[in-house]
Amino acid sequence: MRYLPLTPADRAEMLGVIGAASVDDLFVDVPEEARLSGPIEGLPMHASEMAVERHMTALAAKNLSAGSAPFFLGAGAYRHHVPASVDHLIQRGEFLTAYTPYQPEIAQGTLQVLFEFQTQVARLLGTDIANASMYDGSTACWEAILMAARVTRKGRAVLSGGLHPHYGEVVRTMAKFTGDEIVSLGTDLTAEPDDAAVIGAIDDKTSCVVVQYPDVLGRIPDLAAIAEAIHAKGGLLVAVVTEPVALGLIEAPGALGADIVVGEGQSLGVGLQFGGPYLGLLGCREKFVRQMPGRLCGETVDAEGKRGFVLTLSTREQHIRREKATSNICTNSGLCALAFSIHLTLLGGEGLAQLAAVNHAKAQALVERLTRIPGVELLNHAYFNEATLILPRDAREVVRELAERGVLGGVSLSRLFPVADGLDKALLVAATETVTDEDIETFATELEALLVGVPA
Secondary structure, eight states: OOSOOOOHHHHHHHHHHHTOSSGGGGGTTSOGGGSOOSSOTTSOSOOOHHHHHHHHHHHHTTSOOGGGSOBOOOTTOOOOOOOHHHHHHHTSHHHHSOOOOOOGGGOHHHHHHHHHHHHHHHHHHTOSEEOSOBSOHHHHHHHHHHHHHHHHTOOEEEEOTTSOHHHHHHHHHHHHHHOOEEEEOOOOOOSSOSHHHHHHTOOTTEEEEEEESSOTTSOOOOHHHHHHHHHHTTOEEEEEESOGGGGGTSOOGGGGTOSEEEEEOTTTTTOOGGGOSOOEEEEEOGGGGGGOOSEEEEEEEOTTSOEEEEEEEEOBTTTSOGGGOSBOOOOOOHHHHHHHHHHHHHHHHHHHHHHHHHHHHHHHHHHHHHTTSTTOEESOSOOSSEEEEEOSSOHHHHHHHHHHTTOBOOEEHHHHSTTOSSOTTEEEEEOOTTOOHHHHHHHHHHHHHHHHOOOO
16 A cells, blocks of 8 residues: 555546546557566566565675775766765755745745855856756756857857767757757867867857867866857857866856856765766856746845845746747756755855865876876876876776776776777776875776786
């Protein structure tokens, strides 16, 4: 009765009301060959709750988790320390249960938090305005391309080779349904980002160029130069930030000429979470606000002159006609946005700058130690907390062997770019404030043992 609260009599009564003879009648529109004809092979019919817990615990034990090993993975998802107070506050009933604030009179707390979140994101990204969050960084990237097409009335977008390949896949998948032309530049193993290639791909039909900052190899592109080039052709610069902590140390994209800035907010307050749920960020110039997707919370006064908060803009398909909508986003990751906002509030501006400085110092220490190993070379000398190393052998094999030795030692670029040539020896490593000196030494010792045969 815990999971199947309806009795056979209940089901029979419901079927009678709708005129169906059996539950099977409800699935007649599904082709018979697509339906299960019996139990799933290999899956037991039932088990006790304790047996299932033991089985799942045993499966989980096969994982090498982020908190149980030296951890140097990045590539768009970063392990940062999330203060315990963040989790405590987001689990308060008034936040945890206030899912979507359609009724402002009973959701003032949630609306105010989102209003403050927008302010924080706009200041962080260097934009005039920001919305009340989106699904995640990759879908926010696609929404920015759609937004640029509406603003410029052009349908050609250029993706830098330094854009995270998963973001590129999302963009190309979605473009199949809109007819937008997507020009994806190749990813080359060079110390400098592909600024010249991006600028060279711009023409009069280009609605926007999409540039990651820092890029997927850890390099830092010259956004100002790219902005000047795309603006000269009447297009927009879309900057993508997958590591928002970097903006505590490097210039905000909006200040360098980016018209729309999107990103992934996972680093602050959210945690790795096995890949989700994450948090999409989007900010832009104020003059583009009417083309901004999602929702915007605003401040107002009520009939008695008291301060209050409302959904000022909500141009989603759920609210207005599809042809007038700027997106069909169904939620704004409100709880993740709250976690982001609490964490950033606890840090403050100075705290974020200090956290960023620690991250960069950890990355410098990691790179310095690993490049002392014979055969290991650094690709890019300008980076934040993530850089690309060139190994003397296949990086995918090295990553697997390091995991067997209890070290999560980075992401091989050939895993991110499986069809690209020449990336098999490239290893992307990241270091955050969670990395200790002992972690770095363990990584270096095990890597050296694998590469040059020195006993670990």
